[in-house]
Amino acid sequence: MNVVETQNLEKLFIDAGTKVRAVDGVSINVEEGEFTAIVGPSGSGKTTLLNMIGGLDNPTKGKVQVDSVELTELSKNELIDFRLKNIGFVFQSYNLIPVLTAYENVEFVMLLQGRDSKERKARVNELLVAVGIADKAKNRPSKLSGGQQQRVAVARALAPKPKFIIADEPTANLDSKSASTLLDIMQQLNEKERITFLFSTHDQRVIDRARRVVTLTDGKITEDKKVDA
Amino acid sequence: MLLRLAWRNIWRNKRRTLITLGMIQFAVVLATLMATIRDGIMNIQVENVVGGYQGYAAINDTGYVEEPSIDYTVPYNDSVQSFLKSKNLIKSYSPRIIGGGIITIGEKFKIGRVVGVNPELEDSLTHFSKSLVKGRVLHSSGEVVLGLGLAERLKADIDSVVFITGMGYQGNTANLMLKVVGIMKLSNIQENKRLAFVTLEEAREGFALYDGVNQIVLGLRDNTKAKQSVKELKKQFTDPVQIYSWNELNVPLYMLVEVNDALNIIVSAMLYFIISFGLFGTILMMLAERKREFGMLIAIGMKKSKLSYITYLENTFMAVFGTALGFVIAIPVVYYLNQNPITLTGRNAEDIAKFGFEPLVKTSMNFNIFMWQAISVLGISLFFSLYPILKIRSMNENKAMKG
């Protein structure tokens, strides 16, 4: 089953008079359980594509369906609600709420969804163990390393078991050891929970972990290959 | 959860929060103190003038307001007296015949006012026996009690003989010869220098006013509600236009009170304008600092309304807490100055006294002042809390996250 389907997706930016076609006719399907990397050099349109799939940006043309819902037909507020209920996000930085502890950050989206406290507690503890932060549950983000913060962000994205998780260059600010640990954790959770991951990167070591690699060049898909484990 | 988040956000930048709280607190203390001191000084003035001799309400002819002449009279008969006695709003009353004249002792003289009163009724209204500095109250005709200022001017003492020549009712001449039995200090500095009290009968004879009186001064159950009480009494009195409240009888003083109130509002508004800038600065800093975080929160699915609510809670809390802190300091100080007024001395005090003001710094414990301070601060914070809400409404989460 396809979690994401796009058709001829296009994004045109007009910046100081010059037009930039950041995403240029992308049609891509993402199946449930995939662990897919969108790769390409800086400026190739990775972020723009992921933003449109994640409902953070409107396409200029084309369609995006998430779980059979057409995102272009939703209003801004409906999109916010849709994201809350269906999509997990891991950003490159500034993922966490600085005044909340690691535990509370992981719990946050579930709280917004109105999940009951028993369920939240079990899930948050399970994930804090899974990402190796259990002993730092009470720490605020400023007391965590960059790698630890990204692991908390992954746990937060996973907590409500979303349809899929979008991670835009999640390792860009990490040293290689932390990046590798984060990828290990993402991979394990992808296998264990069958939650779909869609992440972008231009780091070859990260690309090597993906099971499907989609290459973008100047906003177009130039390669799409499955890697067998 | 939202509350917890708001609470922690308030303390994430402790220094900024403390500065903001301090600013609000300072403004509240200053504004409250200034307002209560101004109000207090005005109250002393009103109490001295109105609460002393003038009275908070009176019955007199409409013409008497413009021109306090002995020719303007009102009836003081059984039906009027039974009206005065039957009304619960009226605590006491005193009929007065008031004539002008030249008051002479030996070679010294001064133009003054002769007030004919019923000693018991007058005492129940103005407690003037308590103001005696020498001698006793009036017992019978032929006696006079002088204001201290007048007595000093005339070098009068007990048993001095006083001649009064003046204009009586409808052009009659008035000639009175009296003996000083008492000297009293009136709280109204002006009246203290010109009043001479005699019995009602003495004044009737002397000024040839055989029917009615010039004024019936009313003591009200609640002087602070003089205007409403008078309004109520007008409905019940046979000649409603003849009942006046103090502000109608003493327009200049009432205008002074009104100007003072207006000044209070202006000064407070200026202070609040200053804290407004402080608050707004804090809010701008907060928005700049948290723009990325707000973008992220909207991106992961937090409704803008919820986010707005958090910022609203934060700002309102600071305003309310700052105001409360202000009151924690202001109320004891105001209370202390209310109980222990400071008497000014030296040159300044003399200058103040020249204007007829008592040189006394006393605050008023006026609940309305406290309430208005609280309402103003809340109003301002509500107003400024709208700014982040508008910002969040128009926020694009993508752009915000890029910083």
Ligand SMILES: Nc1ncnc2c1ncn2[C@@H]1O[C@H](COP(=O)(O)OP(=O)(O)O)[C@@H](O)[C@H]1O
């Ligand atoms: N908000 C924007 N306004 C104008 N141009 C933009 C905007 N966002 C991205 N672009 C342009 O679109 C292209 C793709 O950008 P992006 O999707 O960020 O690429 P990547 O994530 O692969 O580095 C770039 O040329 C970039 O300059």
Ligand SMILES: [Mg+2]
């Ligand atoms: Mg990018």
